[in-house]
Amino acid sequence: MKIAIDLMGGDKGISSNLKGAFMALDEFKDIEIALIGREEEIKRAMENSNYENERVEIINADEVIENNEEPAMAIRRKKDSSIVIGMRALKEGKVDAFVSSGSTGALLSGGILIVKRIKGIDRPAIGFIYPKVDGNGFLLDAGANSECKAKYLYQFAIMGSIFAESILKMESPKVGLINIGEEKEKGIELYKESYRLLEESKLNFIGNVEPRYIFKSKADILVCDGFTGNMILKTLEGTADFLFGNIKSVFKKSFKSKIAGLFVKDDLKEMGKTLSYNDYGGALLLGLSKPVIKAHGSSDYIAIKNAIRQAREVVKNDISQSIEKRLLGERNEN
Amino acid sequence: MKIAIDLMGGDKGISSNLKGAFMALDEFKDIEIALIGREEEIKRAMENSNYENERVEIINADEVIENNEEPAMAIRRKKDSSIVIGMRALKEGKVDAFVSSGSTGALLSGGILIVKRIKGIDRPAIGFIYPKVDGNGFLLDAGANSECKAKYLYQFAIMGSIFAESILKMESPKVGLINIGEEKEKGIELYKESYRLLEESKLNFIGNVEPRYIFKSKADILVCDGFTGNMILKTLEGTADFLFGNIKSVFKKSFKSKIAGLFVKDDLKEMGKTLSYNDYGGALLLGLSKPVIKAHGSSDYIAIKNAIRQAREVVKNDISQSIEKRLLGERNEN
Numbered sequence: 001m002k003i004a005i006d007l008m009g010g011d012k013g014i015s016s017n018l019k020g021a022f023m024a025l026d027e028f029k030d031i032e033i034a035l036i037g038r039e040e041e042i043k044r045a046m047e048n049s050n051y052e053n054e055r056v057e058i059i060n061a062d063e064v065i066e067n068n069e070e071p072a073m074a075i076r077r078k079k080d081s082s083i084v085i086g087m088r089a090l091k092e093g094k095v096d097a098f099v100s101s102g103s104t105g106a107l108l109s110g111g112i113l114i115v116k117r118i119k120g121i122d123r124p125a126i127g128f129i130y131p132k133v134d135g136n137g138f139l140l141d142a143g144a145n146s147e148c149k150a151k152y153l154y155q156f157a158i159m160g161s162i163f164a165e166s167i168l169k170m171e172s173p174k175v176g177l178i179n180i181g182e183e184k185e186k187g188i189e190l191y192k193e194s195y196r197l198l199e200e201s202k203l204n205f206i207g208n209v210e211p212r213y214i215f216k217s218k219a220d221i222l223v224c225d226g227f228t229g230n231m232i233l234k235t236l237e238g239t240a241d242f243l244f245g246n247i248k249s250v251f252k253k254s255f256k257s258k259i260a261g262l263f264v265k266d267d268l269k270e271m272g273k274t275l276s277y278n279d280y281g282g283a284l285l286l287g288l289s290k291p292v293i294k295a296h297g298s299s300d301y302i303a304i305k306n307a308i309r310q311a312r313e314v315v316k317n318d319i320s321q322s323i324e325k326r327l328l329g330e331r332n333e334n
Numbered sequence: 335m336k337i338a339i340d341l342m343g344g345d346k347g348i349s350s351n352l353k354g355a356f357m358a359l360d361e362f363k364d365i366e367i368a369l370i371g372r373e374e375e376i377k378r379a380m381e382n383s384n385y386e387n388e389r390v391e392i393i394n395a396d397e398v399i400e401n402n403e404e405p406a407m408a409i410r411r412k413k414d415s416s417i418v419i420g421m422r423a424l425k426e427g428k429v430d431a432f433v434s435s436g437s438t439g440a441l442l443s444g445g446i447l448i449v450k451r452i453k454g455i456d457r458p459a460i461g462f463i464y465p466k467v468d469g470n471g472f473l474l475d476a477g478a479n480s481e482c483k484a485k486y487l488y489q490f491a492i493m494g495s496i497f498a499e500s501i502l503k504m505e506s507p508k509v510g511l512i513n514i515g516e517e518k519e520k521g522i523e524l525y526k527e528s529y530r531l532l533e534e535s536k537l538n539f540i541g542n543v544e545p546r547y548i549f550k551s552k553a554d555i556l557v558c559d560g561f562t563g564n565m566i567l568k569t570l571e572g573t574a575d576f577l578f579g580n581i582k583s584v585f586k587k588s589f590k591s592k593i594a595g596l597f598v599k600d601d602l603k604e605m606g607k608t609l610s611y612n613d614y615g616g617a618l619l620l621g622l623s624k625p626v627i628k629a630h631g632s633s634d635y636i637a638i639k640n641a642i643r644q645a646r647e648v649v650k651n652d653i654s655q656s657i658e659k660r661l662l663g664e665r666n667e668n
Contacts, residue, residue: 068517133576143514146522180477180564183402188480188561212568215576227522230514231562234546235569242467242549243577250601257601263594267584
């Protein structure tokens, strides 16, 4: 299995991305890696760090798509960008998955225009794994589609269910619909209609879930439109960040509290990771015919390594194929 | 100044609400209070707690509107409910403000049907004060209006600005539009149009704010539709709750961490209050011609006392009048 990694993406630069890639090579002996980006810069960075591995190849890409570029336009114009070249390699079967911490919009556009969608999926979605009181949850769409229709949310639920079964190893995963209240008739029209579609489906739908309970809910998968999902994800990050800042200041208050801080420092650090994307690695672009993993723009090398781990699992489980089959199944029985 | 308090609302029951009311009477010597609810139950509860105060009257209300009732219907049918009787007393000038921890929907419907809206305001909004790194922020709409138009968001911004000036004592408060990105053209159509309206207004508009930065942003007021605002508020509560649960378990891990816990217990408790509605008291229903304060359904007596404090400030500053004047001003100059 060969996984392509976009070395030009993210805030941390080539050498950090490279470090993550080589950590993954060490940990997973069954993968090969294609490093995508400016060949000379990559070679120099590899020499500086004494990186060598015969399971590595470099694919040159001279251009970079910046975060502020209009995605579809950038994909069309920058044929030599790391994202376009990575996506083409994926499309042509030269690699089995593509990992990038570049612009989400560009990855989505590239995915739709180059890799193409799974038959029967109208819109790919961004899914992210988050920690719950009793395991993991999976929320989608976390920001790919600001404007949604009920049938998209229904498709998100199918894709999420298959992801949870294949990757999170859950049996008959429970699907919840994010909403402002638990009752069936809550929320805007889109949500009322989505409720009806999910209720009539063969999915294990358990009803509405308020964001207040996402960490405690029985639902394994939560679906919502991308505008709402993005708001939830960002509120969660902002709140965690704010509270950790406050906790830190508590431990700086007095001599006594500084001592207390020393006693629990490691445990608190461990806990801090709970809501950190670095440990979860990538967000998955579900709904494309081949696996594209979006690592967080601020990903450090650990996050890059974890995104590669996730890519490896997705390839092993052939998720796109499973989604296509399930969609066919649901259609044939309706 | 007389403030009416609905003793039948909330999860904690009459005696807790009563305790809050009498605490407020002790603290604020310039207010009178009208206790609204089943007279006999109230009298019994007062006797049990030895409460007496000549600045208190009881207004009998035999019925209670439950949280699961359809709001507008309940307001029309339950003429003797504490909410309807409180709202009527407000409308007729018998009291100057109404505080209730009852059903938000019923308070909104009652507000619109009985107290009526401010001229020029299409939809009342729920505003809530939250802590920031450098003071307080005010977010609206936190859930009154699931479906919004851009002009509602613009009106929310006007109401929020006046609230921030009058109650939070801010000069020329900065208005931010909640969105999934900072750039002007981000988000769904409603948000693009709201951006344009805010940009053209005389408000101190500073652009889009991602929920990731609500605690750090320069914006004093954040506006969004009620569906999104409710999602943000609930995600914030859920995340804080989840993290505090995790912190508690860190301090139970070992003997050493238990000692550490003892050292910082009080400071952590203090910090826990930061995101607790009890200390902030009520959410305001802005846009009604007279002040209605919604206390959180789980409000304890401290929260009730703080909601009464907030009602007192709102009456003193005559916010509804200020909003009406400002709206007239904005219209005349356009």
